Amino acid sequence: MDDLYREVIIERYKTPHYRGHLDPHDIFFEDDNPVCGDHIEITVQTDETDVVKAAAFDGHGCSISQASADLLIESIHGKTLDEVKSLTKDDVIELLGIDLGPVRLKCALLSLKVLKAGAYGLGTEEVSDALVE
């Protein structure tokens, strides 16, 4: 349990650094976790070279989903969109620093799924777990 609830997760859950909604934005996407109704939306501003200038997330959910969103958003500042597109499951797991079963993993990966769907410019119907496998 101590492993699962690393302090950073509880801390980021309680006081996230990147919660919000950017307007204007270059990228916007939102999606739900069908298991629990958790919701994440992300907004991203990029510069003319497609580098992330600013990013934020909003939504509701468990500590894993919200903390991973916050950590993920933090990690993409200064990255190019191509780098964002190539983020994987493992990157998120590393950010969180804990082991997760398949159900909790979905909580952790919701923000990555939303982020990549936005980066790729997908439609709502096109978003799939394949983005984060």
Next chain:
Amino acid sequence: MDDLYREVIIERYKTPHYRGHLDPHDIFFEDDNPVCGDHIEITVQTDETDVVKAAAFDGHGCSISQASADLLIESIHGKTLDEVKSLTKDDVIELLGIDLGPVRLKCALLSLKVLKAGAYGLGTEEVSDALVE
């Protein structure tokens, strides 16, 4: 096996006593066994007091289905229609004198089902295993 293939069954199968089609007839019915496509039809002539004067069966199938039809038809000569309607599974089992599992039992009971459906004057859609349970 000797039990199952009592001589009378093989004998009645090879040379049935009541195979045929009566015309005119007072009762006619036919049905199939969905398991194997076996088919039995029966024709019955009754007198004015509803007593079976003559009866016959036709069709094709295994020794159990054909022999039990032949023995059953034999047994109803001289019976009233009410007596025919009250025939049960056990009567057929007694006629055959052997033990049968649920699948073979269907072979044995096809003729009874057809006979009772005819006696009750049922429509094709109304015939059901409930008649022989």
Next chain:
Amino acid sequence: MKPKTPLNVDLLRADFPILTREIGSANKKLIYLDSTATAQKPTDVIDAMNDFYRLNNANIHRGVHTLAEESTAMYESGREQVAALINASPREVIFTRNTTESINLVAYSWARTNLQAGDLIILTEMEHHSNLVPWQMLEAERGVRLEFVPITNDYLFDMDAYRELLKQEPKLVSFTQMSNVLGTITPAKEIIRLAHEVGAITLVDAAQSVPHLPVDVRDLDADFMAFSAHKMVGPSGIGALYGKLDLLNAMPPFMGGGDMIKTVHLRSFATNEVPYKFEAGTPAIAEAIGFGAAAAYLQNIGMDAIAAHEQEMSEYVLEHLEEIPGITVIGPSAAHKGAVASFVMDGVHPHDVAQILDADGIAVRAGHHCAQPLHEKCGIQSTTRASFYLYNTKEEVDALVEGIYKVKKIFG
């Protein structure tokens, strides 16, 4: 209603091998409070299927060899045992995959034959997605109308609103006999009686009631009833649809294929008798045998005794949960509910509650429990749900309460 023999829970726990399971690196003893999602299985049920595969396995209905005769007899005796549990005739019991398929079967076969655009279907606000989505699909496809009986402020079936809705002359009333979130037990017999007065057909979602309460389809006069084996100590992969014989006889088949036919020609077919008409293809044979063993196991213990035990558990858990500051239990008072306690905790997401409890070996469920509209109605996203069955004890409730205090500390 006092049962003749109160449950000897300590004794019957020995029937469930999984209850000795230890969880996590700290080897915590499993405290399984998730039977509403799926129940654990007694040795009787597990062994019935195991033995079948080791000794009897064959395809059914079509073989005359010994194994086929044995398998056919075992499969049909599974059906008889399930029918006996709900006081139905075996002919009226169709094996499906689960409650969900049972309801879809009615939606596809009965409703698409009997309902027209504009016809009204009455549901309730507390339905599981399985008794909601099939009707939404029908609404989209055929233009039937859906109306929902609300829940009252104390989480009960709103009988007055129902009577009002009945004036619109629904063709179908489909409702849960026990909510899997609130635990609310609905007055099924009265609901059915009133529906019949206006000529409506009734479908009872009995996924939660058949496992936990004495249920008698004749006494209820239900037209259709759907339930799953896995929620009543039986195997996964099988459920049942009860239907009145006249209704079933008049319905067209749902799926086509082997076993559901009497004769087939290249360009036509004739259907087999009920229940086979609705069991296309090789059925879940081992599962039917396990389902029968489960029904026999429960009947042997006695549904009255099980219900009484759960009533006691329900009172105990509500009393103790409601004492914890920051915990709100969603649902009616213990007198009106099954042994299901869904709750929210200030400032902590149900996933986190469940995860921290899990570290102590306590298995509860977190989410919307496939009843998202009900959660919306209650103004919440999701809940943590602890649910209880014949094998649960008061000590396990105490452990749950202790675990919740731990959660509070971590997120405090």
Next chain:
Amino acid sequence: MKPKTPLNVDLLRADFPILTREIGSANKKLIYLDSTATAQKPTDVIDAMNDFYRLNNANIHRGVHTLAEESTAMYESGREQVAALINASPREVIFTRNTTESINLVAYSWARTNLQAGDLIILTEMEHHSNLVPWQMLEAERGVRLEFVPITNDYLFDMDAYRELLKQEPKLVSFTQMSNVLGTITPAKEIIRLAHEVGAITLVDAAQSVPHLPVDVRDLDADFMAFSAHKMVGPSGIGALYGKLDLLNAMPPFMGGGDMIKTVHLRSFATNEVPYKFEAGTPAIAEAIGFGAAAAYLQNIGMDAIAAHEQEMSEYVLEHLEEIPGITVIGPSAAHKGAVASFVMDGVHPHDVAQILDADGIAVRAGHHCAQPLHEKCGIQSTTRASFYLYNTKEEVDALVEGIYKVKKIFG
């Protein structure tokens, strides 16, 4: 195609507990020649399910406690193992009850969305009822047209007639890759290639091919493929539908309920991703785990090795059966068929053949094997069918031949 390791049948027979079963009062050793109806199960498969119920059982996809995480992972790894056997991606594998439901799923979801009155579906004369009745139902409901590729005089798929029919531009070609009566193996890859040339979608009934032959959906370029676990050493109650991802994504759901949704409101829902979109309600969890174990078991032995063994059995049995006076085997030469021998015997009904063989412990099937139109085409009511799988031996064929001589004596 020589397999790397020929089967060690004696060794692998020990994996199948039922093979030591004794039959009847004379305690005859079981000789199981009915695998085409359903296969026997190895300990690996039986134990996988047994262990699951004793150690891990929970409902999946929705729980965060340890058992739920374990069950979810095991269920999904079952899917991966099944996908691996046919070289599909797990996402393209939908769990159903059986081949029959898989075909009905395509008929309800894909065909009812994509086909109009007058559209042509091509089937063959040797289809199992499961690949016939769903399309007859669609014909009755929607007015699609059905045409049938005949079988040639030597019981093969009539390629010339097929090419002719293709000129009518069918929308769907649905055909068996191996007949469960004739044993005929159809040239699936060529059938699919030609169908695609005229823009038709293809559905392969692989109920008999996946258990007995190496099958690669990518190589075949199949659009849909249906098969059952129980015919390939797996459990009852589960089957699979393979579909190309684009097709599956574009299809509406079949059944509505839990798990197949992303979000549900009282008056609307959004569907979940493939494959979950098609798996409504609690799935056959233990069965998926058993199915995975079965796929792994077969893959481990090697489908090439299994096919080679069956080819050998097939040659042996045909040679010996055809020598018996009064026996006619219905089907092509051994080079074109699986290890299935359906035969008629002058003057003796198949039920009687099967029953007398059973007295010697020999399990064969008698009837129309859910292929009545094929029997009509061949001018016969029913056949006796002996079928062979990886665990069968030549000694068992010898016993069959001996048994048939006994039948002749009794009915002589």
